[in-house]
Amino acid sequence: MQVKQLAEWAGTTVRTVRHYHHLGLLEVPPTVRGRRDYTIAHLARLLRIRWLADSGVPLAQISEILSAEDEGTLRETVRHDLEQVRQAIIAEQEKLRRQAERLDDVFERLDDGEPLSPMPTALSEFYDDLTERIIASGNSPGSIKVERQIMLVMAAHGMIPPSVGPFLAALDEDDLDLCARQFADFSELVHLNGPEGLDAAHELARRSQSLMLKHKQPLLRVLADISGGAAGRTAWMLTRMLTVSGYPHPLQVEFANHLLALMDQDPDFSATIRRWAGEEPRL
Template sequence: MRVAEIAELTGTTVRTVRYYHSLGLLPIPGERGGWRDYDLGHVARLSRIRWLVQAGVSLETIRRVLDEPEATGVERIDDAPAAGAAEARSAAGSVVEDLAGALAAVEDHLAEVTRQRDMLAGLLERARTGSTVSPMSPRMAAFFDRLEQAAPDEATRCAVRKERDLTDLACYRGQMPPEAEFLFVDPDPRYDAESLALYSQDPAELSDAQIEQRARAMVSRLEARLTSEHLAALANSVDTEAVQALFRLITTTGYPDTRLTQTLEREFLTAIDRWRPSE
């Protein structure tokens, strides 16, 4: 049969058949009457190639699988002469490894596609409800939306946006500890006003003593909102190494101020130790 016929019979294209020839996957048949004459053996091999491709097996792996026919059946291995039995079993093991690797690759891809699907579903839901589409949680986004709208001047609004950008970056990089949700409260006029007052201050203009006072005030605000039981649970669940990694990221950006970042890190780590119930 001609190339167009074998392509149609196996559900592929003439171009693909020729591509397999170029890779050495499919033997080139002899000619008859000036055109290549494919036989049933070519059809069977091409069918197997297409079958393995549809299973997600790479062409390189397919080459190894097809070049080791002894590995396709246990009976053939068991019936092989003693001199060739070890070689046949080795070939079978190689095919098993290749197919196991192909399966692992497909499973990894499936996991990634599942993750993307879940992300898109979450983003779609947020878009439908009018929430900001962002790597940060809806609660965090709502907090920054609220403060931006309530900011009394452009300088304060700019500071809120920078903090938002930093939070976005940390969430995108996966470096925002889940416990940080406690820092972003639901609508609370008093808390929002206090937050805006802090954003209105330029840390670069504060003295070291004022930096210390501001850092302690931020920890105290959290302690005032949560019960001792909540603080203990928070301290027990938080990964202090993750907290340190977050502050290293903040330091790398240079915002809002290195002194404030370092002082906040120290105060929060000290507070976490203090919140943990004594043994």
């Protein structure tokens, strides 16, 4: 039979047949009267190749599998290769399942008019609220913008647990006003220097500590939900890198380090922080 007939009977294309020739998967037949003459053996081989390929076996492994059979290699070798293919397919199925779930979330956000972002809606609304409060007070919301970007990166890496929602929901109007003031004052640190700037950074850290202690238990639940071990250390390294990159001014770094030192004085916070950051939690 001619190559066109072979391809039709195998449910494929002439181009695919020639590709298999090129890969060495399908033997090139002898030429009869100027044309390649394919036999039933070629068709059977081609159908086996297509059957394996349609089962998800990569062409490179199909070549190894068929060669193993041709050479009489133990079937356990073939089984091992096919099991690896199966595991890869299962992993791909899980990946597709997660993508479908993420699309469901995107559709839900579209229907609710929410921003299309990996950041939790509650956190996005929190930053929107603070931005409005800061602007209303006549201050710049610049640090909120940077903070939002930092949180977006962390959310994209799965480092913001669902428990952040209840924590934010527990903040009352006074707490939100204080948060807005904290961000505004944090932005102002870049305009200070010397002892005045250092005092301002430390006072800002003390006010932040007071707010954290007021909501200690919900905050500890959020921190506890962030993985420990290697994943926790990765989260800490990312947080440190993003913070220093987003807030490079020395007084802003001093604020963060002083706040860490104040939190380290509380046994509960200290245990959690040191679980990620080691014995010296500093930026």
